[in-house]
Amino acid sequence: MKTKECKIPEATIKRLSTYINCLERLQVENHPVISSELLGEYCQVSPAQIRKDLSYFGEFGVRGVGYDTKKLEAEIKEILGLNNNWPTCVVGVGKLGLALLNFALFRKHGFSITAAFDSDPAKVGTELSAGITIQPTTEIEQTVTGKKILIGIITTPADAAQKVAEQLVAGGIQGLLNFAPTKVKVPEEITLRNVSITSELDNLAYLMTQKRRRS
Amino acid sequence: MKTKECKIPEATIKRLSTYINCLERLQVENHPVISSELLGEYCQVSPAQIRKDLSYFGEFGVRGVGYDTKKLEAEIKEILGLNNNWPTCVVGVGKLGLALLNFALFRKHGFSITAAFDSDPAKVGTELSAGITIQPTTEIEQTVTGKKILIGIITTPADAAQKVAEQLVAGGIQGLLNFAPTKVKVPEEITLRNVSITSELDNLAYLMTQKRRRS
DNA sequence: CCATCAATGTGATAACTCTCACAGAGTTGT
DNA sequence: ACAACTCTGTGAGAGTTATCACATTGATGG
Known part of the structure; x- marks a missing residue:
């Protein structure tokens, strides 16, 4: 190629x-x-x-x-690099986090979930799958560094996203996928994609409204 | 305006x-x-x-x-039409469906969840919130028509998406938001947005791979 | 009341992306 | 072996989107 x-x-x-x-x-x-x-x-x-x-x-x-x-x-x-196997972590194991934590799916797209974090003490300690136990967010930096995790997936509420991003970056992350409904800001050298599900809702709302207004 | x-x-x-x-x-x-x-x-x-x-x-x-x-x-x-209140239904109450079924959020963006469907008999009958009980997918058409539902949100697996879309259209749906990892095909007059979460994964994989190849 | 200043709104321009049309390459049938 | 045919790969052109630069407008202070 x-x-x-x-x-x-x-x-x-x-x-x-x-x-x-x-x-x-x-x-x-x-x-x-x-x-x-x-x-x-x-x-x-x-x-x-x-x-x-x-x-x-x-x-x-x-x-x-x-x-x-x-x-x-x-x-x-x-071409897309789906044959890789990037060590990946997920921060925020709420409904969306859980929905995305389909291990087989991630694997298929080149990511290997290696750690999961949540700030809720009630969730910490839960075992999600073989070897993956939810850790407190305070351990993000050291775990990312220790396990050489390169990709971070943010599925926290909006107000936590920026801080989490910074912790991940401090740990040495190289790529971020942010599902929180806020853009996060990271240094130039970090690969970042903000995925806004609400903007899809808004877009549909707009298209529907347009349609109604025309008629 | x-x-x-x-x-x-x-x-x-x-x-x-x-x-x-x-x-x-x-x-x-x-x-x-x-x-x-x-x-x-x-x-x-x-x-x-x-x-x-x-x-x-x-x-x-x-x-x-x-x-x-x-x-x-x-x-x-x-402008975006977020002050509307479109009667909306969700088909596929799996992990992703549940994650998206944040009623407050939908409301904020102009959608009002009025019905939910799933093909799993074990889920049918579960009450999700006041007045919303999971119905079997066989009831899609009649319910959409009866409740005058205008928007459908598809969060089924890929292989069910097209059939579900057709049932919704048969019921008289006007807008569709498809989260299943397949594009669905609907008549011209239906407003459709395909949201591909996996393509975001692929995109990140690509960007990361590019970065690695450059170095 | 006039001069100064700050930030908008917008036409002109540049950059980017998609579409078109066809030459070129390979296959199939005779 | 050649002719007819099919579908790719691509340069040229059309269309779309983003950027730039500045004229314009309203606020503010002397």
Whole structure:
């Protein structure tokens, strides 16, 4: 795989993720090869867009035929780095934290949950799965450092998010995924993604309201 | 509020949502007025971007001064339509469904949970909150129609999502928010947002891998 | 009441992303 | 072996989004 440049649109990365989903389904449905036309229909992206997206990373298809479903899936996984195994921790084992703590899912996307933290004393000590016991948030820094954890997932309430982020950074974290409904601020060198579920709600509210206003 | 045109970038809508978050925080921190400069610093958006975003919808600031924090928040809520009260149902009361079923939160964003469904017979009959009891998925269509539910939230596993979507549509749903890790297909006239949490994981994996490869 | 100042609102411009159309490459049938 | 055909990969162009720079407006102080 040759990464030509590093000027890949973020939208492309997002789509690659959906391509994988479709490719998995296509394999189950017994399509060994697939054209950009049909794949586009499956994942609701234009064929040209798919070809362009893939072309950023190399040539994966066979002209006159299409793409080998299995091989393309493997290639995209390689591109996205889903074959890695990043030591990861989760902070905030509330409802959302628990929902996300689907270990198999994380594993499939390259993350290996190695620790979990919560500030609620009642939760501390609970064993979530083999070897993972909820620790108090006071132990974040030392545990992250000690276990060489590289990724942190924040699922705390909004008001705790920034402090937690700082503790994780102090422990030497390299990447953060923040589900709390506030943006957190971290040093330049930390890879950060703020995921705002409420903004999705807002977006739907907006679209619905627009629709109503038009009529 | 005068909506000049309907050519508003989706990114703008997304940012409006984050502006609200920041404005709420700013009020707590006792800032009655705020400049685009400072607001930009708070929510990590350029000042020019903020002004441009707002300019799509009207003029909300005072030159030489800035924006009235409270008033601007109210304006944005009005723009996004968060003052509505859409009758809403949730399908799939698993971990993620439960996590999202924070009634207060939904209410705050303009949705009113009116029904919940699950295919698991063990869950059917459970009372989630005053008046909301989990119903079997076989009752989706008739309940949606009967209660005039307009919004559906899908938090089922991937393989059930499309069928559920179709049942909701058959019942007369107008908007869908799909959290299942598959895109669903619905008729043109239905407002649909696919929210892919796994694609956020993939995105982080990609960014981290990039970083590692560079070094 | 006028001058000064600060921050908005916005047209012009730059950057980015998507779409189109087709040349090129590989496959299949004769 | 060649012709006909299919679908990819991609440069060029269209469209969209973000940035910049500044004219404009209202507040403030002397």
